[in-house]
Amino acid sequence: MRIVLLGAPGSGKGTQAALLKSRLNIAHISTGELLRAAVAAGTPLGLQAKVVMEKGNLVSDEVVLGMLEERLRLSDVASGFILDGYPRNEAQAQALDGLLERLQLPLDLVVQLDVPQDALLARLAGRAKAEGRADDSPAAVANRLAVYQQQTAPVLEYYERDGRLKRVVGEGSVDQILDRVLALM
């Protein structure tokens, strides 16, 4: 199974991807996690990405695509993958189609976790208190949600145009949401 999981910040992409990973025994590829690992390691890419991420803006398409291609070439991808956090704009969606065609890894499912704004805000405020993620400050969250509306929402239309997009209600217990995603397979 090769799955793209779409949704706003706080919609539960990371939570559901972790469950799908263990249920389906496939790789979980989160571009946010890959970038946070680069930031933590203090690599040149990480130092560059840190400032952008803390403000809640998108890291450059070129940097993220290079990182993603490297990850997709690892052997564990042969059993399938869930892509979490990519694509985030229409150029990335086009680049992904091109990359997966070259790697001969066509997508099986594109799912959007649909969660209303007030629930997103409540979840991210909860995580800010519990974990203190650098981009969960109120200013960064506001910007991440605006960036999502402006740049990532068109990605939903991109997949809708050719009938690939499936929507799932992203509220309820994590197990209920997992069952909704699994029911699409």
Ligand code: AP5
């Ligand atoms: P990324 O790490 O992808 O963050 P995000 O999209 O903002 O998403 P979050 O991790 O905040 O939320 P999520 O949807 O994964 O939800 P989660 O399961 O964590 O990206 C971070 C940054 O990296 C970007 O802003 C950008 O700078 C950069 N970046 C990443 N990819 C990029 C790309 N492709 N191009 C350019 N830049 C890129 O859940 C959130 C909270 O809700 C948790 O506390 C969780 O426990 C809780 N929760 C989950 N499910 C439920 C539920 N059903 N009910 C109640 N609470 C729930």
